[in-house]
Amino acid sequence: MLVLALSACDSSPATNTPASQSAASAAKVPANEPASAGEKRVLFFGNSLTAGYGVEPDQAFPALVGQKIDSLGLDYKVINAGLSGETTAGGRSRVGWVLRQPVDVFVLELGGNDGLRGLPLTATRRNLQAIIDTVRRRSPKAQIVLAGMQIPPNLGATYAADFKALYQEIAAKNKLVLIPFLLQGVGGDRRLNQPDGIHPTPAGHRILARNVWSVLQPLLQAQVAAPPAGA
Template sequence: MLTGCNTNTQPATDPAATTTPPAAATPSTPATPPAIGKQTILFFGNSITAGLGVDPEEAFPALVGQRIDSAGLGYTIQNAGLSGETTAGGRSRVGWVLRRPVAVFVLELGGNDGLRGLPLSDTRRNLQAIIDTVRRRSPQAQIVLASMQIPPNLGADYATQFKQLYADLARQNKLVLIPFLLEGVGGVARLNQPDGIHPTPAGHRLVARTVWAILQPLLQKPAATQQP
């Protein structure tokens, strides 16, 4: 599985790649425009971000949005997750998604690449292209990179190098890194749906807590210090 919690999962049967995306996961602008005076935090990822198998308000981006509202911070959430998305797919649509500037861009892609055993050089190149596009379209945006992990089905070296590429990209581009998006969730059966890949509502709550621990300090900084 995507996070190493199901070592019997094979790339060819990745549910995230074969399941028809729910309407909530299609790449579209929010139903209502961001509130005046609020900056946008854009979550850009695959079925984990899209919240496949749970209600939209139970997915971790929406839960982070609730924390932001409770804290009285001037940000609004946009969920641009798409089930089955690879880094190549993300690279092709990121420009369309960034038609408006964003304050924070949370990048969660690569898991489907790893499950399919795609060349790591391609994954790295696509993620770098997405980062470059964000920097061009929203030069003031803070980019947060969510690191993913895969099981050693394709070999320990591949899995290790897959994990390392996130740390390398974060260091080279001076990004904020979430060390492992599914920390405490991957491999825990009760926190994942029957496919062993996608979090349950309880799992998403833990993911939201992990993301919030990284985001909260960034959002509370003065705007002038939120530069890459």
């Protein structure tokens, strides 16, 4: 059943360009637009799940998370850098462009397309690690959140189990904050996916937003409460 939801990452055109959204209005803004004084930046970097294929920009889960941030009065700008059809290799090639401006929180949601295509996990692991290394080089103080993904056992139970464990291993190795499974409660549920059966509906994105927010909220509040460096 999970293959239906995970296929969302790979079924839309790869010609989309990275889009950015403000948390409050979901208006598209350049990913490298300088933040205003004192404003922090949360960047979502992923595939069509992040890009919100088939729904309005303000219905995709990054924008919904932005609304939750605004409701608490936290001074963060949410940037949606999702790209439909993206693999970890593609993400590795464009992450440097996206990070020409520093970020405070980087949410990494990639790998689903790799798993569906049966790509070697060594390559997926290497690409994810390279993205993480680039983030830490470009934004040394950024908190990195890794969105866990799972795939059905179509390619074998061992491959599926190793794919799931890959996210836990990378998170532990790099001391990242882990979202255990981004599609929890949505994957494979036709009621929460569009007529094609693979892309989340607005209701599905609301559940994704809750999955992300349960992990992201304490992190953001801790950042706000932390004293300035050197204080």
